[in-house]
Amino acid sequence: MTKPRSFLDPKIIAKLAHQTLESRRAMIGSVSGRHSSPMRGSSLEFAQYRKYVPGDDTRRLDWRVWGRSDRSYIKEFEADTNLRMCFAVDASGSMNYCAKSEGGTLNNGNAESHSGSSKLHRAKSIAGSLAWLAVKQGDAVGLSTSHPTNGKDIPPRRGARHLKLVLDQLDLIKGEGDCDLPARLHTLAERIPRRGLVVIVSDLFVDLEELSRSLKHLRHRKHDLVIFHLIDAEELNLPFGQPMKFVDLEGGQPLLADPVVILNNYHRIVGDYLSQLKEIVSKLEIDYRRIGSDQNLADVLSSFLAARAGSRKRR
Amino acid sequence: MMFLQPWILFGLPLVLLPIAIHLLNQRRHRPIDWGAMHFLRQATRMHQGAARIRYWLILLLRLLAVACVLFFMSRPLATGWLSLVGNSASRVIVVLDRSPSMEMTDTLNGLSKRASAIAKLDAMFEEKGNRSERILFVSPDQPPVIVPSNVKLADLAETQSTDVSAKIPELVSQALRYIQAEGLGPTEVWCCSDLQVNDWDTQSGLWPAIRETLAELPFVRLTLLSYAERDQFNAAVRVQRTALKRTDRSSELLLDFSVRQTSGNLVSRVLPVTIQIGESRVVVELELSGREVVRNGFVVPIDSSIESGAGTIELPSDANAADNNFHFAFSRPSTMRSLIVSDDEKVSTVLQIMTKTSMSKQQQVECELASTQKLASLKLDDVGLLIWQATLPEGAIAEQIKQFVATGGVVLFLPPSAEFNAKGNFAMFGMRWSDWSDVDSQDYSIQRWRRDSDLLRNAESGEILPVDELQVRRVCAVDGIDATKLASFSNGASFLCKAATDVGAVYFCSTLPTVECSTLADNGVVLYAMIQRALVEGSSSAGGVHAVVAGSVVPADLEAWERVDLGDKTIVAADRPHHAAAYRSGKRWLAINRSAGEDDPTAVDEKTLQSLVAGGSTRILNDQIESNSGLTREVWRWFAFAAVFALLAEAFLTLPNKIGTSKAFAMGSGPR
Structure with a gap:
């Protein structure tokens, strides 16, 4: 009997079941699908007229125009293709962070016991749910985990069997060590052969300069980019009223600090970070979603899908 | 602390x-x-x-x-200076300046400098629980007083005021010797004084020894509690000379007196000066301007039957009552005796002529001549003037002369003749003779001399002595400090000077009345006036009238004397030598007064003071009479305040005042 996957919430799946995942850019897929393509094809959507040149398929001649004007025009239609979707999931130690308000302070060395509310768990949930949806509508799904040691790339493919492979891999991910997301994105940009949708699920505790370069690389390869930024309100606001010992989830030296004293500086640094991030995502036209621990994932994903469905497709 | x-x-x-x-x-x-x-x-x-x-x-x-x-x-x-002074020693030695200048009183609290110092010391001892052993030094002539633990310093007779100048070097030296002799451990020495130069005698040879001793006794801490302020108005009166003069119908007393301001700020005001002789009283208005006003030959008419007596001159009340009175005694001149000691016949002949010729026919004059060759001792009984024209003496004779001066005698020293006397290198009253030298009369004319007082003063008629007509051919310069020049040559060298003495008078003349040396003999008038005036001055004490400085006589000498001044202060017999008063014993009269130095307001400056007591653990505390701060006090309040301040400051610094000053970040779809 198949082991139930804790990160796949039936409520989320149920809510997403009637929605579709749309690409905001033209995709180059391997088979016909529901996404627009930069190629001309045989869909019902008229694209343009062009003059007949010898060698064109005569079946595409618009005979009515020839009959009226004695000129030969070829009638072209848009092509529909499937989507290559690849998830980049951050599996660094900081993704083990669990909001104090939900799971209490973690310092027992056992992140698994609180995996129900950690950022990594939510990342798995997002990736798993969207992968299920994509496979359901015939799109190809791949997975890349940003981890220096246990990172594994699964190239995008279609089919329920491949979905199982992706979900199995998601299940195996454990958060530990430093984050090497920018390097992983560079690799991904090179490995995905044609245009696709790259979904990044991370807390983005990385050097923004490096992140910016890696995102530019992806955009240069014409990929559509989505970022699910998993960061907790506590991490943004540092709402502690007493000196504390902060234990680095990525394995660095612990730090004794009085949040009250450093609060202003902390807010200034976080503010600068968010401004810089905003500039990057705006400039690269990235679909950015910041998700906190207090937000309902079903709602977040539902609104994400609805927004994409409503956006204009560009070829 | x-x-x-x-x-x-x-x-x-x-x-x-x-x-x-x-x-x-x-x-x-x-x-x-x-x-x-x-x-x-x-x-x-x-x-x-x-x-x-x-x-x-x-x-x-x-x-x-x-x-x-x-x-x-x-x-x-x-201490009152916020614990700048430690006070942990179990023994405290108090050296107290009881001189008249310490009686400067604050008009508000009525405390004198001496009383203020004693009160603060008493308060300090009381706050310490009277646990310290206290030893009091007030006079070099008295043994130290060990103060019982239940007795306040203010209640001791030994801490009351006197008219004796404090000999601070002797007192401090005595205290340090006591510490060494008794082998005392950690000791606090408190020296309370107004730093008057007269009391501190900065030239004293004892200071180097004091410094050495302080350096040898590191466990002794010397604290100088000084009251050097002299802001309030104060004047001191002093009689320089008395002379009883009989006219055809009545007698009159001639008084030379001076009034001196001892306060730091000089003011001009008119002072009523009261002269009291017996039951009669004369008040004269004296306009005081500048540091000092001198009134010579002030005539006080007295009963013609009075042959001798005593009186008091008095100033109105001011900051210091101790220097407002001065006692004097007078008597009709009897036979005026002089003694000339000279080996030079020419000089002695001139001097004899000048001495034997009295200014008044009624006055009998006797003169005796002695040579240093056979001089074993001097017969100075009833002698008023001693003229010494020989090598300066030493040993017993020198001591005899000093004693003579101390009882009011007058000495005129003339330089030794080169051909009769060895020059010698002895000093008398801080003066010594230099070598003879031939000089040009033009360069050595006398242009400046003191005309208002002393031997070369103008005559009572106002006539000026012809001092400027004197011609000097040979000069034997006199070396010394602390001498007052009465007449000086045009090049500044001294012709006649007066050594510093409390009573009596000592004059040094730098030439001789011979043809080879000067025209003193030819001119005659100047030398005659000098000798006769010196004789009159000296004879006033020789004639049964004595003026002495407080502290210079022993109590036994005064037991039989009857006090005649009208002072209201009771003086016990043992303390008589230390207090100003006038006494009578038969036909003899005695006036005891403070020393002239007590009227000198000069105080030892702090730099000099530090150099005097350098080498040991010494502190100088400048106190003021009007200051109410004690020498010690409980200062726990300051520590309580400091603790509260520290806690408040700590609370302020730990206030979480920065919470909420920054805007919190919200979650959402885009970066905020």
């Missing part, structure tokens, strides 16, 4: 409590797993400088608060 409950100070290690708590607290920091370490490290780094200062400041304030609480509970005693 000392403590009334010193055992509490054993808790001083508790000062380290905040550090221990801090270290423990660091272990008790609540741990939290944290992902956004990048932000945290940056924020901590940005805040590190200010936070570190604030952190150390908070820790320091906590240490301070605990220390202050401990100090405040141990009830510290400090």
